[in-house]
Amino acid sequence: MPARSLPVPDGLEGTRVDAALAKMLGFSRTFAAEVAESGGVSVDGRVVGKSDRLSGGAWLEVVWEERQEPRVVPVTVHGFGIVYDDDDIVVIDKPAGVAAHPSVGWEGPTVLGALAASGYTIATTGAAERQGIVHRLDVGTSGLMVVAKSEAAYVALKRAFKEREVEKIYHAVVQGHPDPLSGTIDAPIGRHPTHSWKFAVTPDGKDSVTHYETLEAFRGASLLEIHLETGRTHQIRVHLAAQRHPCVGDPLYGADPTMSARLGLTRQWLHARQLSFHHPANGEWVTFASDYPADLAHALEVLRTG
16 A cells, blocks of 8 residues: 655644645545555554644655545536537537546546547647536536636636636525525635534634625525535535525535425526636637426426425
């Protein structure tokens, strides 16, 4: 098994073990957490957990099992749509059940695999399994994604997302009725303290800002339009659940399974409805929109007639 032994840099003083491994060894946060949970990380001879904090200068020892690197597998995906395509970008309409890119532990279809099956070549640098990916949608979230096809577009779009120059509009159906009906949720998001596959509002999390507006109110639920300033993993789902208004159909963050069943939902009612940005080739402001897929449209109709 591969192993590393090295001192903790002073700059990582107070950093969580999983975050430090990601920075020092290039692990994903998920894999780093798994290594720690399996007892593979020790500091000054003492085994530590993923959420323990490191001290600068401490001696870190890491042992892990190698895994096969994820790779892009071309596969035709039902419902996968091409909204726009040119030499620099391709805008896709992602169905639920599709990951943005391959990763350890995921064996289902991916956006890059679907593009490859459709004959697209994503020519950018970086890890082969993530080429062209400048932002992601959760596996269970449908809607719009832009993928860079050229290196120049990749660099420009990565910068635009980092600088919050991209307008991302989502629609979500949530349980209950937010009070006030429109507002802003400004709360930091980080890894859940006890569940490595979840995220939560935490004091030491990353800055996260979500704006919402109620479009329709139903019996026991509301349709919201959501504008994201930041793009944290699970941000909408975490912020709304923290307000006690989880997305309908989202059991991971506390949705009522009875309501999900009544609406025929097997995933969260969350859709990336609109995406706008400056085109990386000419700077023109472009906007793309996506209709609700059949499962979300059906659930909405049940709410409207119920």
